[in-house]
Amino acid sequence: MNVEIEDLTRRFGRTEAVAGVTMRTGPGVFGLLGPNGAGKTSLLRMMATVISPTSGRIRLLGRDPGQYGQRREIRRRLGYVPQHLGYYPRFTVVEFVEYFALLKEMPPTRVHHAVAAAVERVGLGDKATAKLRTLSGGMLRRVGIAQAIVNDPELLLLDEPTAGLDPEQRVAFRALLRDLGQRATVMVSTHLVEDVGAACTEVALMDRGKIVFQGTPEELAARAEGTTAAGDAPLERGYSAVLAQART
Amino acid sequence: MSTGSVVVPVPDETTRRTLPALTATSGLLRLEMRRSVMLWMLPLVATLFWFITYRPSMAYPPLWNVRAMSMQTTALSVFAPTVVGAAAWLGWRERRHGMTDLLIGTARPRWSRQLATWAATTCWAIVAYLGCGGVLYGVTAWQGAWGGPLWWPAVVGVVSMPAFAALGFAAGVLRPSRFTAPLVAIGVFLALQISLQFIHGDDSYWQISPLVAGPWEIGPDTGVATFYRYLPDLPIAQVLFLAGLTAALLGTLGLPGDAGGRRLRRCAAVVTAAGLLTTTTAVALAGTGRLDAHGMIAIPLLHDEGDDRPLRYTPVCNHTPIPVCLHPASAGYLPSVTAALEPVLTELAGLPGAPVRISQAAARYEQGPDNRVSISRAGPPTSGTPQVFHLLLPHQTATAEFVAELRVDALQSIVNSVVGGGRNASPAQQAVTEAILGTSTLAPGSPAAAAAQRLAALPAAARHAWLVEHVAALRAGQLTLEQLP
Amino acid sequence: MTGGETRHRPYVVAPGGAMRAALRLARLHLDSRRVPAALAVVAACAVGLRVALRWQWEAYGALQLPLIFETGCAVAIAVTATSLLGEPERVTGRWLPLLRLSTTLALTVAAVGALAVAGAGAHLAGGTVEVLRNLAGLVGIGLLCAALLGGAQAWAGPTTYLVISLYALYTQWHGPALTTPWLWPARPPYDLGAAVCAALVFSAGVALIAVRGARDTGPETARSG
Numbered sequence: 001m002n003v004e005i006e007d008l009t010r011r012f013g014r015t016e017a018v019a020g021v022t023m024r025t026g027p028g029v030f031g032l033l034g035p036n037g038a039g040k041t042s043l044l045r046m047m048a049t050v051i052s053p054t055s056g057r058i059r060l061l062g063r064d065p066g067q068y069g070q071r072r073e074i075r076r077r078l079g080y081v082p083q084h085l086g087y088y089p090r091f092t093v094v095e096f097v098e099y100f101a102l103l104k105e106m107p108p109t110r111v112h113h114a115v116a117a118a119v120e121r122v123g124l125g126d127k128a129t130a131k132l133r134t135l136s137g138g139m140l141r142r143v144g145i146a147q148a149i150v151n152d153p154e155l156l157l158l159d160e161p162t163a164g165l166d167p168e169q170r171v172a173f174r175a176l177l178r179d180l181g182q183r184a185t186v187m188v189s190t191h192l193v194e195d196v197g198a199a200c201t202e203v204a205l206m207d208r209g210k211i212v213f214q215g216t217p218e219e220l221a222a223r224a225e226g227t228t229a230a231g232d233a234p235l236e237r238g239y240s241a242v243l244a245q246a247r248t
Numbered sequence: 249m250s251t252g253s254v255v256v257p258v259p260d261e262t263t264r265r266t267l268p269a270l271t272a273t274s275g276l277l278r279l280e281m282r283r284s285v286m287l288w289m290l291p292l293v294a295t296l297f298w299f300i301t302y303r304p305s306m307a308y309p310p311l312w313n314v315r316a317m318s319m320q321t322t323a324l325s326v327f328a329p330t331v332v333g334a335a336a337w338l339g340w341r342e343r344r345h346g347m348t349d350l351l352i353g354t355a356r357p358r359w360s361r362q363l364a365t366w367a368a369t370t371c372w373a374i375v376a377y378l379g380c381g382g383v384l385y386g387v388t389a390w391q392g393a394w395g396g397p398l399w400w401p402a403v404v405g406v407v408s409m410p411a412f413a414a415l416g417f418a419a420g421v422l423r424p425s426r427f428t429a430p431l432v433a434i435g436v437f438l439a440l441q442i443s444l445q446f447i448h449g450d451d452s453y454w455q456i457s458p459l460v461a462g463p464w465e466i467g468p469d470t471g472v473a474t475f476y477r478y479l480p481d482l483p484i485a486q487v488l489f490l491a492g493l494t495a496a497l498l499g500t501l502g503l504p505g506d507a508g509g510r511r512l513r514r515c516a517a518v519v520t521a522a523g524l525l526t527t528t529t530a531v532a533l534a535g536t537g538r539l540d541a542h543g544m545i546a547i548p549l550l551h552d553e554g555d556d557r558p559l560r561y562t563p564v565c566n567h568t569p570i571p572v573c574l575h576p577a578s579a580g581y582l583p584s585v586t587a588a589l590e591p592v593l594t595e596l597a598g599l600p601g602a603p604v605r606i607s608q609a610a611a612r613y614e615q616g617p618d619n620r621v622s623i624s625r626a627g628p629p630t631s632g633t634p635q636v637f638h639l640l641l642p643h644q645t646a647t648a649e650f651v652a653e654l655r656v657d658a659l660q661s662i663v664n665s666v667v668g669g670g671r672n673a674s675p676a677q678q679a680v681t682e683a684i685l686g687t688s689t690l691a692p693g694s695p696a697a698a699a700a701q702r703l704a705a706l707p708a709a710a711r712h713a714w715l716v717e718h719v720a721a722l723r724a725g726q727l728t729l730e731q732l733p
Numbered sequence: 734m735t736g737g738e739t740r741h742r743p744y745v746v747a748p749g750g751a752m753r754a755a756l757r758l759a760r761l762h763l764d765s766r767r768v769p770a771a772l773a774v775v776a777a778c779a780v781g782l783r784v785a786l787r788w789q790w791e792a793y794g795a796l797q798l799p800l801i802f803e804t805g806c807a808v809a810i811a812v813t814a815t816s817l818l819g820e821p822e823r824v825t826g827r828w829l830p831l832l833r834l835s836t837t838l839a840l841t842v843a844a845v846g847a848l849a850v851a852g853a854g855a856h857l858a859g860g861t862v863e864v865l866r867n868l869a870g871l872v873g874i875g876l877l878c879a880a881l882l883g884g885a886q887a888w889a890g891p892t893t894y895l896v897i898s899l900y901a902l903y904t905q906w907h908g909p910a911l912t913t914p915w916l917w918p919a920r921p922p923y924d925l926g927a928a929v930c931a932a933l934v935f936s937a938g939v940a941l942i943a944v945r946g947a948r949d950t951g952p953e954t955a956r957s958g
Binding site: 289292296299300307322325326329330333337344425426427429430431433434435437438441442445 | 767770771774785788790791794797798801802804805808809811812815884885886887888889891892893895896897899900909
């Protein structure tokens, strides 16, 4: 198992953003769904070792992120695209991705090739030497994805990765996720249920800091059967049904 | 996006260990240097340097001492706010661009990442400083300045760059805000300027300020490091201080829990402690400074007796009837000195009591009360037989002031040595002195002033002929005003 | 959006007249520019000047000290030109130029007042007239930089000008003296040419900032705290 989480909580002052989440998952694409404020981003940030849990147990790639040495090993094998992607406007696309490759302690001899490959994989080969400040929002999002996959991560965490991508890029991105999911654990937090349906092998639905559903996309869609849940597609209806059930 | 998988394997532990970490660090440094904001500050720094350091320095004769010291005093005033501001700006960068989350999730320790950013800023600052210094030193060498470049002021300047960068960077990291860069830049500038106001005497702790290149009150002085070596005592203390400050500030960045592993934080703690200790030691050393007789601050614990030996030189002389010989470093002043002294020397040449040569004397520096420094001639005004007059060049660098001061000090002494009398001069001696010097210090309308005017009106040759005949009686005080022509 | 039942009473902006709305808008604008922090910096500069004036300074030090504190105030005012809101704010109505103008003027007046009060009863070289002239000119340089380089970089201009001005002051003792009125801090307080130059720079800076605002320098603008 690449991700093992047990009764994980995280508080910000009086707010309990994550309230006792338990989850185990191996390679594959894992969708994390939920309304705004459900705790998805906090859960991903804990898995990205950005913040530490208030309580509970978490093991990533068989290691304990609470210990510095093991955390460093996790980070070498981690890719992370946060919800709000920051960037240095004066860096070029290649420089930005190379910067992260070096920060992820990739062997210097492999950095050049890996950067070129990552930039190509997100379809920015023709913009490789463009400064980031000249790129559109969608392109910047792809730069963010490139930096996340440059080290060919074993655990890839993506927070709203398709925001700003055009339909064509979104389709290509889903294909990329499926490809990455063959070897790694890819965890995608999103509002877009069609992304989950198209790319994810497993899905979890969070509400008020708790996981209220975990299963396959098909199982989620099936939860709408026999209900009057709102939604234009089976997954949307399943989503609404689970949420409604969780709140009653 | 393509799914064509170009697999980049994550290196295993053994591979990673065998690969040189240095290459990765240099890669990071290269990236940081290429995009450092300090790079964009270079034209600004160069312009300020030209305006505030280079242009005024070129107004002086080519003297290594004055120009080298300006690389420490005025040049650092230019570099301090710009380097500190740029470094603070970079320290704030991660927060400003919302990169914090993204960067925390990377394997390289935060401290190591920050050090790369600081190092890039420092490298550019040093490149800029060396470039500016190189131009100033190159032009000085090209202008034929005597001796060799003085390196210690430049060393202090170079070592100041990492310290300034560390100061700004630490402020930017620890207090990230839009106000940080401007306030810390101006604050450091203020602190540097204010610290100079606290220097009282040669044993002041504030002399540790990198802007101090000698006794603060006299500033870059033409007489320093000419006859004797440039004392490295105070520069060594300043270098220690700056290195300690750099270490302490950078070490502080490695102390927080999220800066790196336990070993790294221990290392940061040791660096911080060592830095603080070095800084304190350097300040204490500066407080034991004493102004030596040659115009430099000597620190007993750092002092090398060998630096007190006079330097060898071959004087540069002119061809006046009484030759004037200057130290080769002051050769640029020879035309002014000749113009100021020649008429009087021509008149006095060959007279009994007149010197056969005028030779430049070293200055003697003495610390007075509070911050005052008295500068006098080292040794007696005249020596040897035949007599040699020892001339102390005035400190003034503007030609008019320089000549005026020479007339007041040197010529008065030379004329007195021929005419005699000194402070108790007879009216006739006073009148002759006034006539030769062309001054008007006697009471207007007095008999002595009238006699002086009479004598001054004579042609120089006639006056010289009269002096040849009567100088012995004049020196003996036997002539009266009426006996003057 | 969820279709769930609303559990809390929605927050409603308290009704009020035009004056109340204007005041609220002004307060929100000042907050968005971090004006309270800028005022704190101005106050700190005034306190610093007051403390510094308690010591005896030689003539050069007495002239240079107020100028450094004036520059501190000027950069604090200039960096408030940075907008946290970027383009959405730019496309709003007619109030924004007025808000920018009044914010800048109010901060300048506050800074002059604070430094004048700090110098009251002490030997403030040049007096309040010089504080007004120097500060206005420095603020003008800062605002011009904000308009050209971006608000967060606005400090570079006044800081550079400070270094040049201090050198110009130095040349008054160690000639040849720099006497151009564009280096107004090195001119006597009642020098008309210097006052005109400072006023021109201030007017240009204020006008540019009021009309165009600080240059938008991309994503960092939105995150500069």
